[in-house]
Amino acid sequence: MGILEDLLLNARTAVDAVGKKAGKVIDVSKLTLAAADLKSEISRKCEILGRITYEAKTTGKNYDKTIDELVEKIKDLNSQLDSVNDVIANSKQKQKCSVCGTYNAKGAVFCNKCGERLNAKTDADEPADTTSSADNIDFAEDSFDDGEIGL
DSSP states (O other): OOOHHHHHHHHHHHHHHHHHHHHHHHHHHHHHHHHHHHHHHHHHHHHHHHHHHHHHHOOOOHHHHHHHHHHHHHHHHHHHHHHHHHHHHHHHHHEEEEOOOOOOEETTTBBBOOOOBBBOOOOSSOHHHHOHHHHHHHHHHHHHGGGSSSS
């Protein structure tokens, strides 16, 4: 009976590990979908901004206030997108190049896109991170509401 109990314990441990990994994949997938929604909304706002700018130039009407509001909303959406992308990259063990913004593997010394030396720190240099990637995902999900995306 001891072998059977050990086998069941090992199976339960394996199932728990797989379940946690699957949950993390689902959370990252949700964030990836949220990032796609934000990109879509940014594109839509830019299209509206283009139309308003064109109409302002062709009719001579003053749409400065509307244009300023749209620009601010686009900046806000870009900020939200950056936050979501940072959480996704952190969950995938990636680091962002400070020069070009490309995400690279955590241990990379140079950026894969621009070749800039990355701020590669050793584990001894970095303070202990007390937040888990699940906490970061929860923070990112709480950082934006679907209702904030509309114009």
